[in-house]
Amino acid sequence: xxxxxxxxxxxxxxxxxxxxxxxxxxxxxxxxxxxxxxxxxxxxxxxxxxxxxxxxxxxxxxxxxxxxxxxxxxxxxxxxxxxxxxxxxxxxxxxxxxxxxxxxxxxxxxxxxxxxxxxxxxxxxxxxxxxxxxxxxxxxxxxxxxxxxxxxxxxxxxxxxxx
Numbered sequence: 001x002x003x004x005x006x007x008x009x010x011x012x013x014x015x016x017x018x019x020x021x022x023x024x025x026x027x028x029x030x031x032x033x034x035x036x037x038x039x040x041x042x043x044x045x046x047x048x049x050x051x052x053x054x055x056x057x058x059x060x061x062x063x064x065x066x067x068x069x070x071x072x073x074x075x076x077x078x079x080x081x082x083x084x085x086x087x088x089x090x091x092x093x094x095x096x097x098x099x100x101x102x103x104x105x106x107x108x109x110x111x112x113x114x115x116x117x118x119x120x121x122x123x124x125x126x127x128x129x130x131x132x133x134x135x136x137x138x139x140x141x142x143x144x145x146x147x148x149x150x151x152x153x154x155x156x157x158x159x160x161x162x163x
Contacts, residue, residue: 021095021117021119022095022097022116022117022118022119024097024116024119024120024121024140024141024142025140025141026097027097027098027119027121029064029097029098029099029100029121029122029143029161030064030160030161030162030163031064031066031100031122031161031162031163032066032162032163033162033163034151035064035065035066036066036124036145036148036153036162037148037149037150037151037152037153038066038150039060039062039066039068039102039124039148040102040104040126040148040149040150041150042060042062042066042067042068043058043060043068043071043102043104046058046060046068046071047071047073047104048073049073050073050104055075056073056074056075056080057073057074057075057076057077057079057080057103057104057105058071058072058073058080058103058104059071059072059077059080059081059083059084059101059102059103059104060084060101060102061084061088061096061099061100061101062099062100062101062102063098063099063100064098064100068102069099070084070087070088071084072084072087077103077104077105077106077108077111078108078110078111078114080103080104081101081103081111081114081115082114084101085114085115085118088118089118094118094119095118095119096118096119096120097119097120097121099120100120100121100122100123100124100143101115101120101122101123101124102123102124102125102126102148103123103124103125103126104126105125105126105127106125106127106128106129106130107123107125107127107128107129107130107133107144107146108129108130108132108133109130109132109133109136111123111125111133112129112133112136112137112142112144113136115142116136116140116142120142121141121142121143121158121161122142122143122144122145122158122161123137123142123143123144123145124144124145124146124148124153125144125145125146125147125148126147126148126149127146127147128146128147129144129146129156134156134157137156137157137158138156138157141157141158142157142158143155143157143158143159143161143162144156144157144158145162
């Protein structure tokens with residue numbers, strides 16, 4: 001037997017996309033350019049396990065002022081986001097339409113899909129997004145930022161949320 005993520009071998013978004021329950025297009029979430037650039041350092045500052053081991057990914061929930069309100073770490077970036085969304089669900093915060101999420105690695109289709117299903121209007125990543133992630137963000141009006149650093153990042157979808 002072999003395991004598969006369910007996306008491998010798929011060539012189109014329609015083959016894997018699931019319609020989100022929440023209308024991300026209606027979210028009024030906006031973030032300043034300088035705030036977006038400051039997020040990686042703010043996330044890193046709250047990564048206690050990474051500081052001790054150097055080997056964990058993190059996902060951080062942030063508000064429009066750039067405050068990181070919650071962080072979850074795991075050896076897998078998908079697990080870190082699952083933990084963060086699970087926390088928010090248990091706290092009654094979902095849909096997360098007044099927040100964004102920063103991931104410490106690449107932005108895959110699966111991470112975008114999870115964020116979309118939780119009602120997050122924005123996903124920012126320290127690394128690169130996949131082409132399928134970009135396509136999903138554009139289709140469902142989610143703001144997607146990649147290669148986020150101070151004063152430098154790429155916006156792939158809904159750039160109007162970064163002002």
